[in-house]
Amino acid sequence: MQLRTATSAQTDPVARGRELGEAFAPQFAHTAALYLDHFAELGIPRDRARGIAERSRSALAGWAPEIAAEADAIAEAAGVERWRIAAVGARTEILAAAPPGTEGECSTAVRVGHGPAETMQTWDWHDFLVPEGLLLAHTSSSGLRVKMFTEFGTPGKIGVNSAGLGLHFNILSHASDSDAGGVPVHAVARRILDEARSIADAHRIAASAAVSASTVLTVFQDSAAGSRAASLELSPVGLGVVEPAADGWLFHTNHFLDPELALGDTMPADSTTLERLAHLDAVREDLGGPAPADRARAACGGLGADAAICLTPDLALPRVDQWTTLLTVSVDTAGFGLEVFPGRPDQAAAAGLTRF
Missing domain, CATH: 3.60.60.10 (Penicillin V Acylase; Chain A)
Known part of the structure; x- marks a missing residue:
């Protein structure tokens, strides 16, 4: 894994999301594609993954609107569909639809x-x-x-x-x-x-x-x-x-x-x-x-x-x-x-x- 670093002076979540989306558009797009393929490998069809992502995005908007707004701004600036960024943000929620794996994390x-x-x-x-x-x-x-x-x-x-x-x-x-x-x-x-x-x-x-x-x-x-x-x-x-x-x-x-x-x-x-x-x-x-x-x-x-x-x-x-x-x-x-x-x-x- 290669570690990228970023420092943002933006305190407004939308401005910060745009800044990150513009700076790392290939990374956001590639990660979303990798996760959607992984969900399919685990038996979670794309439509089901999208539904979970959109429900989680809606829950997030009600609970932490600033975090949701940042994610949406990242998607817009990176040229990635909003639900695809939401799917990475809700990757644990989507993985909950699959049987637990043979290992854990961390x-x-x-x-x-x-x-x-x-x-x-x-x-x-x-x-x-x-x-x-x-x-x-x-x-x-x-x-x-x-x-x-x-x-x-x-x-x-x-x-x-x-x-x-x-x-x-x-x-x-x-x-x-x-x-x-x-x-x-x-x-x-x-x-x-x-x-x-x-x-x-x-x-x-x-x-x-x-x-x-x-x-x-x-x-x-x-x-x-x-x-x-x-x-x-x-x-x-x-x-x-x-x-x-x-x-x-x-x-x-x-x-x-x-x-x-x-x-x-x-x-x-x-x-x-x-x-x-x-x-x-x-x-x-x-x-x-x-x-x-x-x-x-x-x-x-x-x-x-x-x-x-x-x-x-x-x-x-x-x-x-x-x-x-x-x-x-x-x-x-x-x-x-x-x-x-x-x-x-x-x-x-x-x-x-x-x-x-």
Whole structure:
């Protein structure tokens, strides 16, 4: 995955959308085409994908009109039909119409306590869907500065804002997920980054979204009294909150940890989500530290590329079952930045992460 960077001084969402659509028109168009082909591979016909995208776009316009307006402006400036950009923005909602895959997405580790939050996440997905990713810095209409990583067409994913609030993102799967086309979970992440000045704000925003697909947003914040964190597990039937352990560590992969929501978890038994969570727990004593490269190395637990959290695609499998770790990222809430590497933690430890 090639990382593109952009900084927008536009606080008006329409102006910012036009700016992004003009600057990255080929990327937005290509990503939309790749996702529509992928949905078809999974047995979701184009008409059905379009219907879900349009319902999600309508839900988004009612819940976060600024985010919807930005997406529409991107589509217009990039010369891409509006529903195609909406389909990428609602890619999790469309994927909810297919059976859960054999794998999940992402492993997250956050430690909070007396000092600044220390974080690391792997973002696992299909490399053929994301040849390029976007690192975007902008100022929201609320006045918060935001830095985030996302895909071309998804409104948000992993990031930090100038209030010292950071966010990691993992997909979940629940029996209540459907093709109803609710508020896109990527838009929930974006609105938290754009507006939230506290974990309580993030909780309020997440709880207000009527979603049709499940996801966990792990939010964390530094303050004079230390750092705090919570994993907000979103599902169509409710919101669960998972707090850090007594030692300050909060781990999340791709299954529900809230006891009630876990009863409806539909992540397949052959997913590595439990294995990856157990791996993070096993390396917790060595995982902390101020340097992101050291955390990435420790996260492998001495196993390097063979660590459970390091995914390499098995080319013998069908393309839809080939998963890879596309990004290793650490969020610096105290310094308002992201440390990123387009690859696995073992590679990031060897090559170093880049500051954004």
